[in-house]
Amino acid sequence: MSLFIPSQVRSDIPLLHREVHDRPIVYLDSAATALTPRIVIESMSRYYETYHSNVHRAVYVTAAEATDAYEEARVAVGRFINAAHPADEIIFTHGTTEAFNLLAKSWGRANLTSSDAIVLTEMEHHANLVPWFQLRDEIGFEIRFLRVTDDYRLDLSTLNELLTGAKLLSVTGMSNVLGTINPVAELAAAAHRHGALIAVDGAQSVAHGVTNVQGLDIDFLAFGAHKMLGPTGIGALWVRRELLASMPPFLGGGGMIADVSLDGFSAASGLSKYEAGTPPIAEAVGFATAVHYLESLGMEAIAAYESQLTSSLLTGLATNFADRIRVIGPTTMEARGSVVSFDVDGVHPHDVAQVLDQFGVCVRPGHHCAKPLMKRFGLAATARASFGPYSDQSDIDTLMIALEDAVRLFA
C-alpha cells in the first residue's frame, strides 16, 4: 500500500528546511541530484557509528554486519527493479557513468570487434556516448545513431535498418534534457529480433516510476543512487545473469581475484570480479534505505504525482509565457517524465538561473551533458526544472514569479 503524502515527504527532507537568500529553498534540480531523506542519512550514520568495518574476509561481529548490510543492499536494489536474481545481478559502481564504463570496457571489449556495430541515440547523456567512443577508438567498430524527431521523440522509422547486424542497442529510458520517455519494451523486442542486446540508461527513469527489467525484457540497466534519494558515490549496473559469463573483470585490484601469484592472477567468480577495492559500503546502506523509502511511497503514486506537477508546470509556462518561453521537449504528458527544459527568448539560461537563484529557486542551466542533442535543436544550453516526490505546487508558483522577474529584467 502506498504511503505517499507529499507534505510528509517534504518534511522528511532536511535540506528543504533551509533558506537561501533569506527565502525558503525551492529545489527544482532533482534530475541532477535528488534530495536525501533523513532516514537515508541516518542509516549511513548508523553504519559509521555502530558497525563501520570493511566487508568480506573477516570473522568479527561488525565486519559480518557490514558484509550482510552490503549484500542485503544488493538484493534490495535488485528487487527494486524486479531483477530475476537480485543477489546475483547487481554490480555496484560509483554511479551511472561508471556503470556504462564497466559495460563498455568489460562486455564491449570482450564482445565487439572492428567488424561489429552498435546503436546509440542522439538524445544520450555523455555517459552513454563517451565510453563507447573511447572503445570504438580502441578497437574500431561502427556506431550508428537513432535520431530525434522535431517533436522530441526517437525516430523509430530507421530502427530496423540500424539494428541490422548490430550487437547492442544502448538507449536512455528517459531523456535528461527533453523529459521524453522512450518505448523501452518496444526497443528491446526490436533489438532481440535482430539478435542484439539492449542496455538502458535508467539514471532519469528509475526514480520516477516502476522499473521492471523482466517485464521490459532488457539485458543491462545502468542507474545511480543519488538521483533516487540516495547518496552520491554509488550506482549499479544490472546485468541479466546469463550474460555475466561473457563479461571479464573490470578494474583490477583487491577483492576481484581468486588467486594472485608472481605469475599473474585469476579472477574471482560472481560479482566480486567487477568490484575491485573497498566498495562504498555506507553508500550501499544508504542506497538500500532510499529504495525502501521509494517503495514505501509507491512508484506508481510517485509517477502519478510528478506527472500532475509536470502538467501544471507546462500549463503555467504556456499560460504565462506563451510568447517568451519555449519548452524543449514534449508539451503533453504522453510518454513524458518530470524534466522540463526551456528556452527563454532573449535571455541566456545562465542569466535565467542567476535571477531564479535570488528567489531561492534552484534550476540547472547548461548543455546537461548532452551536447549532440543540444546541437540537434540549435541550442548551446537550456534552463531545466525537474521534480522529485517532495516537490509541490508552491515550487511551481515561485518559479513563475521568478521567471516573470527574469523576463522583465532582460526585456
Added chain:
Amino acid sequence: MSNLEDLYREIILDHYRNPRNRGELVTPPAHKTEGFNPLCGDEITVFIQVEGDTLVDIKIAGHGCSISQSSASLMSAAVKGKSLEEVRATINTFKQLMTVHEATLDNEAEPEPVNLRALGELAALQGVVKFPVRIKCATLSWNTLTQGLDEL
C-alpha cells in the same frame, strides 16, 4: 535584490542588448582566436587586426550569457584603436578586478586597489566578483584576446 542589480547593471544590459563591434574580420590580415567555456557551452571568437603597434580593429562573434557577451562588447570598445601596450595594461587591470574577490576570500593582504577610473565603463563589471561562478563568463573574451595577442 540589490546583489542582482550589482551584477546586471544598466551598462551591462545595454552592451548585451546592443553589442559593440559584433561581427567578423577577414583573416588574414586579421587574426582569429576561439575561446570556449566547456562548463556552459559558451563560445566566443575574437578577431583582431594589428598594424604596427596598434590594435586597429576588433570584432567579436559567438554566443554566451549576458555577462560573457557584455564583457566582450565592453572589452572591444575599450581596446579598439589602442597601442598593444595599452591593450595589455587594460587586460591586466581587468583581470586584477576579477581576482579581488578570491584574494579577499582567502583573507590575504588587501590587494592593491584597482584603478576603476582607468577602466571606465569596464568598471560596471566589478559586481561580477560577488558571483564567483560567473567570473569565468566575464573573463572568457579577455582570455581569448590575450591568447590572440600571444599568437601574433
